[in-house]
Amino acid sequence: MSFDARTDLARSLDAEDPLGWCRELFEGHDDPSLPAYLDGNSLGRPLKATAEHLNEFVRAKWGGRLIRAWDEEWLRLPEAVGDQIGRVALGAATGQCVVADSTSVLLYKVIRAALNARPGRSEIVIERANFPTDRFIVEGIARDRGLTVRWVETPHDGGPTPETVGSQVGPATAVVVLSHVAYRSAHVADMETITKLTHDAGALIVWDLSHTVGSVPVHLDACGADFAVGCSYKYLNGGPGAPAWAYVAERHLQGLDQPIQGWLGSSAPFGMGTAYEPAVGVRRLVSGTPPILGMVAMQDMLNLLEQVGMDEVRRKSVQLTSFAIDAVDELMGRAGVVIASPRDADQRGSHITIDHPAFENMLPELWEEGVIPDFRNPHGLRLGLSPLSTSFEETLTGIREIARKLGVATLD
Structure with a gap:
């Protein structure tokens, strides 16, 4: 396909996209100095409405109600927003999700809670290529508690499978910690099957959904998941440093023993009691x-995700990543660029990684020109395609500029 024909295809897909109207809701979508923002899987664009709502919040709630707003609304927000995340994006019934802390802190809490629920077991299973925070936290907990870490080996362009996880799970396994969508390759793990095999071994599972929530529908209750965590600054567009959330299956709430016992996770925080008594339900996971x-x-x-529906978000995501793979193959394949993500759309999240030794040195020039992917070792550019804010033409613009930097001829 000629480049002109591919441009026409991108514009046609944008014109026919039933979610195309969403793009105009985001700040900077038409900024000529930023022709291709392909990093929404690291930091999502803000919605225009968010600027208005934050300004209103500062004036009316923070400035107007001051400390009274804690009793009127704010103290209930962690569970209220948690319930909305569960309902909209996680397939989780009310009372199992809460917003608190960062992803790292919540991972620590739920892994420790899961270990406390499986006394006498001595092993934690985790993928060797998992996100650094997940691995570092597991290694630290294992060191502190004298446990053994068992590593799941995965291919460069893949992720954990029932076979690779099953080879490491056994009677000594206490907890399995996995990412549902791999941060580098975007491989989507078989949540239902892996959760079942973990339970068959008598262990519990913690799912990191940071690259899942808001882009790939999941059904935590139906899959029998035990615990999950995720950030909210990627596909939930909560902004830099936005708080993370955690899911605890209802069956685990009664005896949930989390390690950071803060006052707002107690049963009567304003009673200023002398002894810690955990709150009822998922609130006990809150600390400060x-x-x-x-x-x-x-x-x-x-609210926007709830309006459009996660199935439609997923449909658009698959279209975008498939379009990107075809364009990379055609424009950069002869330059030796390799697709380091699953080609099967059912096994792929909302980003793709492309590998070439020249990419690390190329990144600063791309950013300077307003083409914004990100880099992941050893030589991958990660193209994050946020379904509601990224267009097909924007995707093609970014890929074309990367191809130009590689010196690929005959692009027009």
Whole structure:
């Protein structure tokens, strides 16, 4: 296909896209100095409504109600927003999700809670190529508690499978910690099957859904998941440093023993008691003061996701990544660029990684020109395609500029 024909295809797909109207809701979507923002899987664009709502919040709630707003609304936000995340994006019934802390802190809490629920077992299973935070936290907990880490080996362009996880799970396994969508390759793990084999071994599972939530529908309750965590600044567009969320299956709430016992996770925080008594339900996972500003920003994207529906978001995501793979193959394949993500759309999240030794040195020039992917070792450019804010033509523009930098001829 000629480049002109591919441009025509991109514009046709944009014109026919039933979610195309969403793009105009985001700040900077038409900024000529930023022709291709392909990093929404690291930091999503803000919605225009968010700027208005944050300004209103500062004036009317923070400035107008001041400390009274804690009793009127803010203290209930962690569970209210958690319930909305569960309903909109996670397939989780009310009372199992809560917003609190960062992804790293929540991972620590739920892994420790899961270990406490499986006393006498001595092993934690995790993928060797998992995101660094997940691995570092597991290794630290294992060191502190004298446990053994068992590593799941995965291919460069893949992720954990029932076979590779099953080879490491056994009678000594306490907890399995996995990412549902791999941060580098975008491989989508078989949540239902892996959860079942983990339970068959008598262990519990913690799913990191940071690259899943808001882009790939999941059904935590139906899959029998035990625990999950995820960030909210990627496809939930909550902004830099936005708070994370956690899911605890209802069956685990009664005896949930989390390690950071803060006052707002107690049964009567303003009673200022002398002994810790955990709150009833998922509230007990909270430790300190809730991050209210981050939750205000997050709610705008959750409302939009609820309006359009996760199935439609997934449909658009598959279209975008498939279009990107075809364009990379055609424009850069002869330059030795390799697709380091699954080609099967059912096994792929909402980003793709492309590999070439020249990419690390190329990144600063791309950013300077307003073409914004990100880099992942050893030589991958990750193209994050946010379904509601990224267009097909924008995707093609970014890929074309990467091809130009490689010196690929005959692009027009």
